[in-house]
Amino acid sequence: MAEAQPQGTGPQGTGKAAGGRSAQLAHTGLRPGWTTGACATAASTAAYTALLSGEFPDPVTITLPKGQTPSFALAVEELAPGRTAAMAGVVKDAGDDPDVTHGALVRATVRALPAGSGVVFKAGPGVGTVTRPGLPLDVGEPAVNPVPRQLMREHLAQVAARYGGGPGAAADVEVEISVDHGEEIARSTWNPRLGILGGLSILGTTGIVVPYSCSAWIDSIRRGVDVARAAGRRHVAGCTGSTSEKAAVALHHLPEDALLDMGDFAGAVLKYIRRHPVERLTLCGGFAKLSKLAAGHLDLHSARSQVDKGFLAGLARRGGADEALAQAVAEANTGLAALQLCAAADVPLGDLVAATARDEALAVLRGAPVAVDVICIDRAGMVVGRAEPRGPGEARQQGPLR
Numbered sequence: 001m002a003e004a005q006p007q008g009t010g011p012q013g014t015g016k017a018a019g020g021r022s023a024q025l026a027h028t029g030l031r032p033g034w035t036t037g038a039c040a041t042a043a044s045t046a047a048y049t050a051l052l053s054g055e056f057p058d059p060v061t062i063t064l065p066k067g068q069t070p071s072f073a074l075a076v077e078e079l080a081p082g083r084t085a086a087m088a089g090v091v092k093d094a095g096d097d098p099d100v101t102h103g104a105l106v107r108a109t110v111r112a113l114p115a116g117s118g119v120v121f122k123a124g125p126g127v128g129t130v131t132r133p134g135l136p137l138d139v140g141e142p143a144v145n146p147v148p149r150q151l152m153r154e155h156l157a158q159v160a161a162r163y164g165g166g167p168g169a170a171a172d173v174e175v176e177i178s179v180d181h182g183e184e185i186a187r188s189t190w191n192p193r194l195g196i197l198g199g200l201s202i203l204g205t206t207g208i209v210v211p212y213s214c215s216a217w218i219d220s221i222r223r224g225v226d227v228a229r230a231a232g233r234r235h236v237a238g239c240t241g242s243t244s245e246k247a248a249v250a251l252h253h254l255p256e257d258a259l260l261d262m263g264d265f266a267g268a269v270l271k272y273i274r275r276h277p278v279e280r281l282t283l284c285g286g287f288a289k290l291s292k293l294a295a296g297h298l299d300l301h302s303a304r305s306q307v308d309k310g311f312l313a314g315l316a317r318r319g320g321a322d323e324a325l326a327q328a329v330a331e332a333n334t335g336l337a338a339l340q341l342c343a344a345a346d347v348p349l350g351d352l353v354a355a356t357a358r359d360e361a362l363a364v365l366r367g368a369p370v371a372v373d374v375i376c377i378d379r380a381g382m383v384v385g386r387a388e389p390r391g392p393g394e395a396r397q398q399g400p401l402r
Contacts, residue, residue: 030095030097031095032095032097032208032209033092033093033094033095033097033099033102033208033209034070034072034092034093034094034095034207034208034209035148035203035204035206035207035208035209036092036101036104036106036148036179036200036201036202036203036204037144037145037147037148037151037202037203037204037207038062038064038070038072038148038151038204038207038208039072039090039091039092039106040090040106040108040144040148040152040177040202041062041148041151041152041155041207042060042062042070042072042088042090043060043072043074043088043089043090043106043107043108043177044088044108044110044152044155044156044175044177045057045060045062045152045155045156045158045159046058046060046074046077046088046108047077047086047087047088047108047109047110048086048110048156048159048160048171048173049159049162049163050077050079050083050086050088051079051083051085051086051110051111051112051173052159052160052163052164053163054079054083056074056077056079056086056088058073058074058077059071059072059073059074060072060074060088062151062155062207063155064151064206064207064208065147065151065205065206065207066206066207066208066242068207068208070207072090073090074088074089074090075089075090075091075105076088076089076105076107077089084111084112085109085110085111086109086110087107087108087109087110088107088108089105089106089107089108089180090105090106091103091104091105091106092104092105092106094209095209097209099209100185100188100189101179101185101200104179104180104181104182104185104200105179105180106177106178106179106202107124107177107178107179107180108175108176108177108178109124109175109176109178110156110173110174110175110176111173111174111176112172112173113172113173113174114172115170115172116170116172117172117173117174118170118171118172119149119152119153119156119171119172119173119175120173120174120175121141121142121144121149121152121174121175121176121177122142122174122175122176122177123142123143123144123176123177123178123198123199124176124177124178125178125179125180125182125183125199126178126179126180126181126182126183126185126186126198126199126200127142127143127144127177127178127179127182127198127199127200127201127202128142128143128182128186128191128196128197128198128199128200128201129141129142129143129196129197129198130142130143130195130196131195131196131197132194132195132333132337133333133337133340134194134332134333134334134335134336134337134338134340135194135195135196135333135334135336136336136378136379136380142177143191143196143199143200143201143202144177144201144202145201145202145203145204145379146379146380147204147205148202148203148204151207152175153171156171156173156175157169157170157171159171177202179199179200182199182200183198183199185199185200186198186199186200189201194333194334195333205241205242205243206242217263217265217268218265218268220261221238221260221261221262221265221268221269221272222268222272224259224260224261225260225269225272225273225276225278226276227257228257228258228260228278229276229278231257231258233254233255233257233258233278234278234279234280235252235254235258235278235279235280235281235282236254236258236259236260236273236278236280236281236282237249237252237254237258237259237260237281237282237283237284238260238262238266238269238281238282238283238284239259239260239261239262239284239285240262240263240264240284240285240286240289240290240300241261241263241285241286243286243377243379243380243381244284244285244286244375244377244381245259245261245284246381247284247375247377247381247383248282248284248375251375251383252282254282262283262285263300264289264299264300264301265298265299265300266283266293266297266298266299266300266361267298267299267364268298269281269283270298270361270364270365271364273365273368273370274364274365274366274368274370275368277368277369277370278370279369279370279371280370280371280372280373280389281361281370281371281372281373282372282373282374282375283357283358283361283372283373283374283375284374284375284377285300285375285376285377286376286377286378286379287335287336287339287350287353287376287377287378287384287385288307288334288335288336290353290354290357290374290376290385291307291308291311291312291335291353291357292305292306292307292308293357293360293361294311294315294353294354294356294357294360295308295311296360298364307334307335309329309330309331309332309335309338310330312329312330312332312335312338312349312353313326313327313329313330313338314326315349315352315353315356316329316338316342316347316349316352318352319342319347319348319349319351319352320346320347321342321345321347325341325342325345325347328341329341329342329349336378336379339378339384343384348385349385350376350384350385350386351385351386351387352385353376353385354374354375354376354385354386354387355374355387357374357376357387358372358373358374358387358390359390361374362390362391362392362394365392367392367393368392369391369392370391370392371389371390371391372389372390372391373386373387373388373389373390374386374387
């Protein structure tokens, strides 16, 4: 099992972070862990290395998108006769996060394919298959999300270069990812409702599981606001995760200590800034999460609030959708599917969600001297909706959405 490395340490090894997201993570005092995507990358890297060299690296070290280099001990390994296939497995360590996949055995079986095939992903036992549109994968694809796929491709290419022919060597392999007891574990997730059948999804955008504790997280948000104000920041951004943080930085060029790792706690950010105002607050997050804020939810966690497709249908009508489109939005599998339906009909659902979320935030701020703007992104980090800043008293008065 991998040992999680300390996150959020400051310069010169002081162990103190100046502010922003890293300081918040450090302040929680909780041990981070590794995503299923990181575990699958480690397992597939080890298996492909054995396929080409005959030996399994143990531990196996990978490089995550932000440069961390964790090492993972192999829990299982098997090399087929004649090196026709190799399998390696890693036990997921979710750190202090109450993750249902903590302790799960993530396996990767790698088989050679003809030259030019590239890397082909396959769902093994315990990994789901996409059966409905609206997810970032095509119907019929194994539920291995885009970022883990890319991370695996990069590491497999490195192995091919090391053992299969030097720089530029291609990895032409089938990678079958499986999770022991994954189908049973998936019953505790949203996968069946989303049409991901047969098991779990292989997830992760940074490779790191951020430990979740309501009290510690909310306290860390407050510390983040305090640090930003002490540094004289007049503009801060509350972001739901690392992808939205990148989008906010790209658009507003904010320094690290102006970034608040809001996570699912939109209410915590708004209520604390109501008492400790800054001139401008940007809220940036995934379209689906911010649609929950637009609908009046202040806790955006999937266990405590859900995307209301009927609410989105009401917004779509306001944006010019006819009744057929509004009904299709109401029946969509996911928020992303609803967004795609509206985009095809030139109905600006993303902008409508952003504007409504902004007005909801202003209502929670109760006249505090803070201007709010909102940025909605998709899973790839592309901006799909924006609402320009408005201050107290400027929220639009709108009719019912149903």
